[in-house]
Structures are given as structure tokens and as C-alpha cells.
């Protein structure tokens with residue numbers, strides 16, 4: 030469902046991804062781990078279609094279609110979702126309105142009718158209950174004044190509402206306390222399904238204890254330098270990246 | 279000093295029409311006009327050499343041919359729906375239209391055209407008409423041609439539930455037109471009233487609107503003054519409001535500036551007795567080569583008075599906006615709290631804002647602040663919305679609406695709120711079409 034071949038990408042003229050290959054099947058969960066600055070967020074932005082991230086070589090196919098040909102909103106319409114490492118604050122737009130507008134935009138893209146206000150409310154309430162998100166938070170402007178943990182839970186809420194077929198989670202476990210980690214971990218796990226693939230970017234084993242990955246990849250200096258099963262993540266946490274970084278050099 | 283050709287044309291016109299001006303046989307009125315025209319003649323219309331008019335140039339008026347004065351006393355006009363459920367006075371091409379107005383009697387308020395009151399209401403009207411003064415050229419010009427206008431007179435303690443609406447509509451004939459209404463809002467002690475002015479122009483023809491309004495807010499009274507400026511694209515619009523606020527009184531002003539080629543809304547507030555409050559807010563939406571100017575002058579001349587100002591706008595094309603805010607705190611006006619903020623979204627490379635906040639403080643123990651920002655839409659926010667499936671145009675629209683929402687929230691649940699939100703939505707749709715085209 031996701032097929033990345035020999036991906037080279039640069040930002041502001043600086044090459045960050047240097048020949049990255051990755052293939053994921055439907056319903057699979059892959060984890061990407063790697064040192065700071067290795068290009069993990071860059072990969073997530075390239076997949077989501079952020080301006081300024083230039084693909085200089087290689088290709089990304091999503092369900093057989095060339096992702097590079099699509100606008101960011103079209104990618105979302107096609108079922109792609111990125112949980113941001115640093116969720117953005119949007120003053121003046123309530124979280125509830127934001128959720129509703131995005132869900133309806135995606136439904137419109139797919140030729141589906143808008144949800145009416147009552148159905149939408151009911152649907153959102155079902156999702157917020159498990160994520161321990163209050164109505165008060167939904168009324169507030171998107172991410173404005175949210176704590177780090179609230180921002181991350183809000184990302185998972187959006188994923189729960191938008192029901193993507195591929196979710197890229199960029200350090201959704203960072204900055205969470207133990208309780209919040211549990212909520213996020215269980216929230217993400219509950220969204221796991223045979224129709225939904227997940228690419229989980231993380232530095233820690235702890236999220237992977239909840240969402241056990243089918244494959245784990247090590248990204249160093251813009252390339253995948255090692256891949257393995259769930260055991261690789263535990264090994265990395267013990268030993269660090271040193272030997273893999275050497276391999277990349 | 280030489281005066282501009284439009285100024286000369288105004289003076290010539292005065293000579294030509296003065297005997298036919300309404301109420302000219304009332305002596306004090308004729309005197310008032312004469313004094314005003316004398317004042318105006320000394321300076322003529324302001325040019326950018328005058329500090330207060332540095333950023334807004336009225337030279338477009340020099341291209342207007344004012345020699346004709348088309349009479350259009352019963353022109354047909356498409357009026358917008360009433361905003362609220364209150365009475366409505368309608369002026370079309372400067373002429374009061376009984377047939378289009380809804381004059382309903384409300385307990386506690388007299389709401390009439392000025393012309394109706396010149397004789398019968400002279401006791402009330404005469405001193406207040408003069409209150410506006412001739413110290414500014416445009417006020418003097420307005421005084422010289424003093425025609426009709428509206429008068430709102432609210433009895434003590436009366437709380438007027440429905441807004442009082444006034445529509446100034448221009449049908450836009452072939453020749454340039456000049457409209458110079460003079461209005462009065464007089465709120466008795468402890469009373470409460472909302473006045474909504476709508477300025478409309480149908481065609482891109484040349485209209486010069488130069489209005490003046492005197493607002494007196496007695497002790498403990500509240501006046502909410504809303505102005506919706508949507509004059510025709512070829513117009514020059516200047517509207518000057520002077521408000522004097524007594525102890526415990528509140529003057530709450532909101533202006534939407536959207537129409538005209540060159541427009542200036544100027545509010546001058548005197549907080550002259552204890553704990554009075556001025557709230558001045560505005561939204562401006564500019565495109566093409568419009569110039570939209572909001573100028574405020576707030577004078578704190580009493581202890582513990584409060585002024586709050588928030589003006590926000592969005593500009594596209596090569597539109598330019600001006601914000602000039604002056605807060606003056608007189609000696610002895612201790613405990614003053616004066617705040618002013620101006621924020622502009624520049625949606626195109628050629629759009630521009632000239633913002634000039636000024637604080638002049640001669641008292642101790644005051645809290646005064648001003649802030650101004652100008653910038654483009656936040657790319658990160660735009661990407662975030664798009665990554666959630668929201669198409670670019672819609673995402674941009676959401677961000678502009680959210681930006682302006684901060685001001686519009688100030689009139690939340692008022693009759694004009696939906697009108698303002700629609701105005702922003704329509705303006706955006708139009709701006710995006712023009713950008714693509």
C-alpha cells in the first residue's frame with residue numbers, strides 16, 4: 030500500500046533523505062527509529078506533501094498512485110494521515126470546528142455526504158471518551174494553550190475521527206507522562222485494523238509495547254540502514270545507534 | 279496657501295447652492311454654515327502635507343466634476359434587509375425617504391431626520407450641531423453644506439431593545455454626487471441604545487460622502503454605534519464621529535470598512551468625567567487599489583477612565599490600509615487604562631498597511647499600551663489544515679476568518695454579527711477569485 034523507492038529529498042537545498050526504500054502492506058505496522066536529525070520528520074513531511082520538501086530522486090506510491098502528484102489535502106482524502114511531531118496552534122479555530130471541517134472535507138473528496146451536526150457530535154464523543162479528552166478542550170482553539178500531552182492526544186483524536194488507511198505517527202509518544210502514554214498507546218492500538226497501516230516514528234520501546242510492530246527500521250543519515258522484527262527495537266534501546274550510524278557512514 | 283481644485287469646487291458650489299440649502303432661512307443655521315465655510319476656505323481639503331492626512335490622499339476628488347447637482351429625489355434603490363427589528367431611516371442620494379423608512383414609535387426614543395427637528399427641536403439641536411466645531415476642514419465642510427442627517431434622542435433610563443438603523447444609499451447617477459449628512463446621538467443618563475449605520479453605493483460612479491456625527495453619552499448611559507461602510511467602488515468616503523462621554527458612560531463603536539476607493543473612518547472620543555469607557559473596534563477588508571483608513575483619537579481627561587481598541591483587517595491586491603491611533607492622557611487623569619491594537623493580514627505582496635500608534639501621556643500611574651502587527655498567513659497552520667484534507671482555498675478562508683474573528687466576537691449575538699461574518703465570507707470568495715483570475 031506504501032512503496033517508497035530510492036527516495037532522495039532536500040530542504041532549502043540541503044539533501045536530507047539519501048536513497049530511502051520502504052514497503053508496507055495493508056494493515057501492517059512499521060516502526061522507524063533513528064538518531065535525532067536523521068531525517069524521520071523529513072520523511073513524514075515528504076509523505077504528507079509539505080511545501081519546501083523537494084523530492085529530487087525516487088518515488089512514493091500510495092495504493093499504486095504517485096503521491097508526488099497530489100496536493101496535501103488530496104493525500105488526506107486518499108486516506109493518508111500524519112500525526113505531527115509538533116502539532117500546530119491555530120488561534121481562532123475551535124478544535125470541534127476543525128475536526129468537523131476536516132472530516133467533511135474528506136467525505137466531500139470521497140463523494141460522501143456531510144455528517145449532520147448531531148451525528149458528528151455523537152461520533153466525536155465516542156472517540157473523546159477513550160482518549161480522555163474533555164468537551165472543554167474541544168471548544169478551545171486548536172492546540173492553543175494545550176499541554177504537550179493534550180496536543181499529542183489531540184493528534185490521536187484526529188486520527189480516530191478521520192480513520193485513515195495509512196497513519197504516520199511522528200513521535201506521538203514524546204512528552205507524555207505514564208498515564209497519557211497509556212491512553213495514547215491504547216488509543217492507537219484500538220485503531221489498528223487490517224485496513225489501516227501505521228508508520229510509527231519513535232525513539233522509545235514504550236509505545237511499541239502497546240502497538241507491536243510487524244517491522245522495525247533504523248533510519249540513519251537519510252537511509253534505512255537496518256530492518257528487523259519487533260526485537261530490533263528492544264536491541265536498539267539497549268545498545269543505541271552507534272553501530273548503525275557507522276554502517277551508514 | 280493654495281487649496282486643491284476639489285476644495286475650490288466645493289467653495290464655488292457653496293456660493294451656488296447656499297440659498298437653497300434646507301432651513302437656510304433659520305438665522306442661526308445660516309450663521310453656522312457661514313462660519314463653517316469661512317473656516318473651510320482657509321485650509322481647503324487636507325493634503326498629505328498635513329500630518330493627520332499623511333497616509334490618505336483625497337486627491338481623487340480633484341478628478342470629480344462637482345458642477346452638476348443631479349436631483350434624484352425619488353430614485354429606485356435596492357435596499358438590504360433590515361438588520362434588526364427596530365425602526366429604520368433611509369436616505370437615498372442624500373434625500374430622506376419617508377416611503378422607504380420605517381418610523382415606528384418606541385417608548386423612550388425619538389429617532390427622526392435632522393430636517394424635522396431644525397425648527398421644532400432648535401433648543402436641543404442648535405447647541406449640539408455647533409459642538410462638532412470647525413476645527414477640522416472636513417467637519418467645517420460638512421457644516422457648510424449641512425443638509426439632512428439623523429437624530430437619535432434617548433430619554434433618561436430608557437433601554438432601547440431593538441437597534442435603530444440608518445441607511446445612506448447612493449444610486450450612482452452619471453454625475454459625481456456629494457453627501458454631507460450631520461447626525462446626532464444623544465443618550466440621556468442611564469439609557470442604552472444601539473445605532474447601526476449602513477453606507478451603500480450601487481455603482482462605481484463618483485460619490486463623495488463626508489458625514490459627521492456628534493455623540494453625547496450622559497452619565498451611566500451606553501451607546502453602541504455600528505457602521506457598515508460599503509460605498510460604491512468609485513467613492514471617497516469620510517466619516518467623522520465625535521463622542522463626549524460623561525461619568526460611567528460607555529461609547530462602544532464598531533466599524534466595518536469594505537467599500538469605496540478611498541475611505542476614512544475617524545472617531546474622536548473625549549473621556550471627560552469619571553470612570554467612563556470607550557471601546558473602539560473595527561474590521562477592514564481591502565482589495566484592488568483601495569485605501570482604507572481608520573483613525574482614532576482618544577483623550578483621557580478624567581481619573582480611571584478606560585479605552586480599548588482593536589482594529590484588524592485583511593488586504594489583498596494592492597490595497598492599502600491606514601491605522602492611526604492616538605491616545606492622549608491629560609495631566610491629572612491618573613488611573614487611566616488605555617489599550618490599542620492593530621493587526622493586519624497581508625494576503626498579497628503588494629498589499630500594505632501604514633500603522634501609526636501614538637501615546638501622549640501627561641499623568642502618573644497609567645496603564646497604556648499599543649501593539650501593531652502585520653504579516654502573511656501562517657504557512658504551518660495552512661499546511662496543518664491541508665494535511666487534514668481541507669482544500670487550500672478553504673483553509674486560507676478559515677485562517678482569515680479566524681484572524682478577524684477576534685474582533686467580530688466583540689459583537690457576538692448582536693444583529694450585525696451574521697452580516698459581518700457573511701461580509702468576510704463573501705469578500706474572501708471574491709478575493710480568491712480575483713487572485714486566481
Ligand SMILES: Nc1ncnc2c1ncn2[C@@H]1O[C@H](COP(=O)(O)OP(=O)(O)OP(=O)(O)O)[C@@H](O)[C@H]1O
Pocket residue numbers: 040041043045063064065066067068069070071072114
Ligand atoms: N529548513 C531546513 N533547512 C535546513 N536543514 C533542515 C531544515 N529542516 C530540517 N533540516 C535538517 O534536516 C535534518 C533532519 O531533520 P528531521 O527533522 O527530519 O530529523 P528527525 O530525524 O525527525 O529528528 P528528531 O529525532 O530530532 O525529531 C536535520 O539535520 C535538520 O536540521
Ligand SMILES: [Mg+2]
Pocket residue numbers: 069070071114199200
Ligand atoms: Mg523529528
